Amino acid sequence: xxxxxxxxxxxxxxxxxxxxxxxxxxxxxxxxxxxxxxxxxxxxxxxxxxxxxxxxxxxxxxxxxxxxxxxxxxxxxxxxxxxxxxxxxxxxxxxxxxxxxxxxxxxxxxxxxxxxxxxxxxxxxxxxxxxxxxxxxxxxxxxxxxxxxxxxxxxxxxxxxxxxxxxxxxxxxxxxxxxxxxxxxxxxxxxxxxxxxxxxxxxxxxxxxxxxxxxxxxxxxxxxxxxxxxxxxxxxxxxxxxxxxxxxxxxxxxxxxxxxxxxxxxxxxxxxxxxxxxxxxxxxxxxxxxxxxxxxxxxxxxxxxxxxxxxxxxxxxxxxxxxxxxxxxxxxxxxxxxxxxxxxxxxxxxxxxxxxxxxxxxxxxxxxxxxxxxxxxxxxxxxxxx
Numbered sequence: 001x002x003x004x005x006x007x008x009x010x011x012x013x014x015x016x017x018x019x020x021x022x023x024x025x026x027x028x029x030x031x032x033x034x035x036x037x038x039x040x041x042x043x044x045x046x047x048x049x050x051x052x053x054x055x056x057x058x059x060x061x062x063x064x065x066x067x068x069x070x071x072x073x074x075x076x077x078x079x080x081x082x083x084x085x086x087x088x089x090x091x092x093x094x095x096x097x098x099x100x101x102x103x104x105x106x107x108x109x110x111x112x113x114x115x116x117x118x119x120x121x122x123x124x125x126x127x128x129x130x131x132x133x134x135x136x137x138x139x140x141x142x143x144x145x146x147x148x149x150x151x152x153x154x155x156x157x158x159x160x161x162x163x164x165x166x167x168x169x170x171x172x173x174x175x176x177x178x179x180x181x182x183x184x185x186x187x188x189x190x191x192x193x194x195x196x197x198x199x200x201x202x203x204x205x206x207x208x209x210x211x212x213x214x215x216x217x218x219x220x221x222x223x224x225x226x227x228x229x230x231x232x233x234x235x236x237x238x239x240x241x242x243x244x245x246x247x248x249x250x251x252x253x254x255x256x257x258x259x260x261x262x263x264x265x266x267x268x269x270x271x272x273x274x275x276x277x278x279x280x281x282x283x284x285x286x287x288x289x290x291x292x293x294x295x296x297x298x299x300x301x302x303x304x305x306x307x308x309x310x311x312x313x314x315x316x317x318x319x320x321x322x323x324x325x326x327x328x329x330x331x332x333x334x335x336x337x338x339x340x341x342x343x344x345x346x347x348x349x350x351x352x353x354x355x356x357x358x359x360x361x362x363x364x365x366x367x368x369x370x371x372x373x374x375x376x377x378x379x380x381x382x383x384x385x386x
Contacts, residue, residue: 124137162184181231181234
C-alpha cells in the first residue's frame with residue numbers, strides 16, 4: 001500500500017474508530033455514578049462532550065487552562081511532572097477554537113498521528129524496504145496500547161517528533177533533526193533520552209571529509225559530523241528550557257523529577273500519593289487492573305527481549321531508543337504504564353514486520369485490534385487501563 005492510502009487507512013480505520021467506540025460505550029453504559037475517584041473530574045455533564053476528559057488528561061487540561069502548580073511541601077500528584085509542549089498546543093489551538101482545549105487536544109493527537117505515520121512510512125522504506133512499510137504502519141496502528149494515539153495524551157505528538165528526529169538524522173536533514181529533537185525534549189520527561197540514539201547516528205553516519213593520506217579524517221575535523229553531533233543534543237536543550245522555566249517559576253529546576261515521587265517509588269520503599277481520595281470501589285482489586293498490569297509486564301519483557309535483535313537487524317541506534325525507554329521507568333515505578341510507553345517504540349514494530357511473513361501480518365493486526373478495542377472501552381468507561 002502506498003503512503004497516502006496507508007496514512008488514511010491507519011487514521012480513519014483505527015484512530016477515529018476508537019473514538020467512535022468510546023462514544024458508543026459511554027452512551028450505552030455511561031460513567032455515572034463514577035466508577036473510580038478520578039472520574040469525579042468532568043468538564044461537562046454530557047457524556048459525549050466529556051468523552052476525552054479521562055485520567056491524566058486532567059493534568060494537561062490544568063496546564064492548558066491555569067498553568068503549572070508546584071508545592072514541594074505536600075505529597076500529592078501535581079501537574080509539574082508533565083512537560084509543556086502538548087498542553088501549550090492545547091491552549092493555543094483551543095483559543096482558536098473558541099476556548100475548547102480538549103477538542104484541541106483531540107485534533108492535535110489525530111493530526112500528529114497522521115504525520116507520524118507519514119514519516120514512519122518513509123523511515124521504514126529506508127530501513128526495511130517498501131514491502132515492509134505498510135506492515136509497520138498497520139502494526140503500530142493496531143497495537144493494543146495504541147488506543148492512546150486517539151486520546152488527549154502525548155503519545156501521538158511524541159511519536160511524530162521522535163520518528164521525525166530519526167528520519168531527519170538518517171537523511172542528514174539537520175535543521176529538521178534539531179527542531180524535532182528540541183520539541184521532543186519539551187514533550188515528555190523521557191524526551192531527553194532521544195539524544196543518545198541521535199548521537200550514535202551522528203557519530204556513525206556518512207561523512208564527507210576524507211584525509212588524503214589515511215582516507216579518513218578525525219571526526220573533530222569533519223564539519224558535517226560535528227554539526228550532526230551538536231544537533232543530536234537538541235533534546236537535552238529542550239529539557240533544559242523546561243528546567244530553566246521551573247527554576248525561574250518555583251526555584252526548583254528539577255521539580256518535574258521530584259514530583260514523580262508522588263506516583264510511587266516501589267524499589268525505594270515509597271508508595272504513591274494518597275490522592276485523589278479513594279472511593280469504596282477503588283479499594284477493591286479489579287480484574288482489569290490485574291490484566292492490564294500483566295500486559296504491562298509482558299510489554300516490558302517483549303521490548304527487553306527485542307533489544308538485541310533490533311540492534312542486529314535494524315541498527316544500534318534503534319536498540320538504544322528501546323532500552324532507554326523501558327529500563328528507567330521500571331527502575332522508578334516498576335511496570336506501571338509500560339504498555340503505553342512501548343506504543344511509541346517504533347523499532348519494535350520494525351522487528352515484528354521483519355519477523356512475521358507478510359501473509360500473517362493481518363492476523364496479528366486483527367488480534368492486536370481486538371485487544372485495543374477492549375482496552376479502549378475500559379479507558380473511556382474509567383476502568384484502570386493506563
